[in-house]
Amino acid sequence: MKFPPGFIWGAATSSYQIEGAAYHGGGGHSIWDMFGRHEGRIINGDTGEWACDHVNRYAEDVVLMADLGLQAYRFSVSWPRVLPAGVGTINQRGLDFYDRLVDALLANNIEPWLTLFHWDFPHELYCRGGWLNRASADWFADFTQIIVARLSDRVTHWCTLNEPQVYIGLGHHQGSHAPGMPMAFGEALRAAHNTLLAHGKAVQVIRAGAHKAPVISASHAGNFFMPAGDNPVDIEAARARNFAIGEKNFFNNSWFSDPMVLGNYPEDGLELFAADMPEIRAGDMATICQPLDYFGANIYWGRYGRATREQDFELVEAERFARTDLDWPVTPEVLYWAPKFYHQRYALPLVVTENGMANADAVTDGMVDDEARIEFMNRYLYEYGRAIADGVPCLGYITWSLLDNFEWAEGYAKRFGIIHVDYPTQQRTLKQSAHWYRAVIADNAVSQYQPARQRMASA
Numbered sequence: 001m002k003f004p005p006g007f008i009w010g011a012a013t014s015s016y017q018i019e020g021a022a023y024h025g026g027g028g029h030s031i032w033d034m035f036g037r038h039e040g041r042i043i044n045g046d047t048g049e050w051a052c053d054h055v056n057r058y059a060e061d062v063v064l065m066a067d068l069g070l071q072a073y074r075f076s077v078s079w080p081r082v083l084p085a086g087v088g089t090i091n092q093r094g095l096d097f098y099d100r101l102v103d104a105l106l107a108n109n110i111e112p113w114l115t116l117f118h119w120d121f122p123h124e125l126y127c128r129g130g131w132l133n134r135a136s137a138d139w140f141a142d143f144t145q146i147i148v149a150r151l152s153d154r155v156t157h158w159c160t161l162n163e164p165q166v167y168i169g170l171g172h173h174q175g176s177h178a179p180g181m182p183m184a185f186g187e188a189l190r191a192a193h194n195t196l197l198a199h200g201k202a203v204q205v206i207r208a209g210a211h212k213a214p215v216i217s218a219s220h221a222g223n224f225f226m227p228a229g230d231n232p233v234d235i236e237a238a239r240a241r242n243f244a245i246g247e248k249n250f251f252n253n254s255w256f257s258d259p260m261v262l263g264n265y266p267e268d269g270l271e272l273f274a275a276d277m278p279e280i281r282a283g284d285m286a287t288i289c290q291p292l293d294y295f296g297a298n299i300y301w302g303r304y305g306r307a308t309r310e311q312d313f314e315l316v317e318a319e320r321f322a323r324t325d326l327d328w329p330v331t332p333e334v335l336y337w338a339p340k341f342y343h344q345r346y347a348l349p350l351v352v353t354e355n356g357m358a359n360a361d362a363v364t365d366g367m368v369d370d371e372a373r374i375e376f377m378n379r380y381l382y383e384y385g386r387a388i389a390d391g392v393p394c395l396g397y398i399t400w401s402l403l404d405n406f407e408w409a410e411g412y413a414k415r416f417g418i419i420h421v422d423y424p425t426q427q428r429t430l431k432q433s434a435h436w437y438r439a440v441i442a443d444n445a446v447s448q449y450q451p452a453r454q455r456m457a458s459a
């Protein structure tokens with residue numbers, strides 16, 4: 001399966017998950033620092049205090065990226081590292097770090113793909129209401145302005161927000177992620193509206209101020225549904241189910257992306273959420289809906305189902321899927337269907353900005369044999385290639401993650417990296433999947449999955 005010429009291969013991380021806490025480097029506290037100090041919130045009492053110590057080891061990490069032939073590196077900027085109070089005085093050491101990182105990437109022919117917000121919200125601004133405060137959109141725009149002024153002579157790829165579905169849904173509604181304060185649904189909807197305004201304002205700031213022509217998007221988490229067969233009725237039912245809002249929560253595929261791309265909240269959501277809707281001021285939807293250059297999708301797994309007589313969608317139970325170490329089912333076809341359905345709805349080219357798996361990896365004799373991850377990536381990429389062959393315009397694939405890292409409420413026990421990190425020594429070891437990925441990038445192609453022994457025999 002060949003990928004199109006110019007297709008971009010990358011790997012992703014995020015600031016809090018790999019850098020080490022911002023306040024060690026003159027930055028401020030983030031809501032994740034505070035969350036980790038409450039007992040029982042994070043498995044094993046883990047925190048992002050030191051994580052992969054990437055702030056001090058970034059040069060070594062960039063060498064590893066170059067060794068793999070990565071063409072893009074998606075990382076995020078820690079807002080409190082740059083602005084300890086979220087607004088106001090800049091921590092120059094923090095800003096300088098990203099400057100050096102970007103230079104190191106470019107010196108190695110790796111395109112920096114910069115995410116402005118990947119969940120480490122400044123604690124000081126949380127104390128002023130966080131996303132509940134409408135001013136948060138301007139705070140974020142001001143932060144964006146600082147990053148654009150400093151880095152846009154070299155950075156062209158910008159992602160505003162990573163997965164509002166998750167930091168609003170888990171962070172502000174359920175409370176299992178930072179800030180960890182379950183809010184009433186109406187409050188969470190207000191936070192969601194403000195974060196959407198922040199997205200729109202940030203896009204405006206980037207377009208107005210970038211020194212180099214920017215490529216802009218946001219990255220969305222999804223709750224995906226796939227047809228159990230290739231019957232057109234099932235396909236249509238699955239498509240409709242992907243964008244329907246049937247429950248009062250944030251795990252759907254339209255509440256955030258419809259406003260960003262289409263300029264309105266989805267009708268069914270507006271109806272279901274009517275009693276809880278926050279004030280929407282004149283001009284808000286226009287602010288939120290800014291031209292985007294592609295649709296960023298974080299895609300991990302989906303569910304199968306089929307159409308019912310009532311043209312509804314019913315899940316097919318009892319499918320036996322392999323499961324990852326996070327207990328997520330392995331469903332490669334989601335990388336065929338989700339891009340297809342997203343493209344039909346939003347008519348934007350697509351980039352898979354995250355995809356990967358947690359695996360119980362260990363170093364044995366200097367090697368990490370993660371055949372399960374090779375199989376996962378291979379099967380998923382093959383399906384992605386099929387979507388592209390069907391005509392869905394897809395620009396790239398960015399795997400989650402470059403390094404094992406701090407997996408939020410799961411702590412360090414869940415390993416998503418293609419590079420193993422031994423936390424006590426901070427030693428990095430390329431897993432077998434990293435070697436495999438290097439070959440995929442070099443070939444710009446994947447073949448159908450074959451177990452290791454067969455691969456070696458036919459090599």
Ligand code: FCB
Binds near residue numbers: 162166221400408416
């Ligand atoms: C996504 C997050 C990312 C990582 C992966 C496994 O929801 O964006 O930070 O935790 O899941």
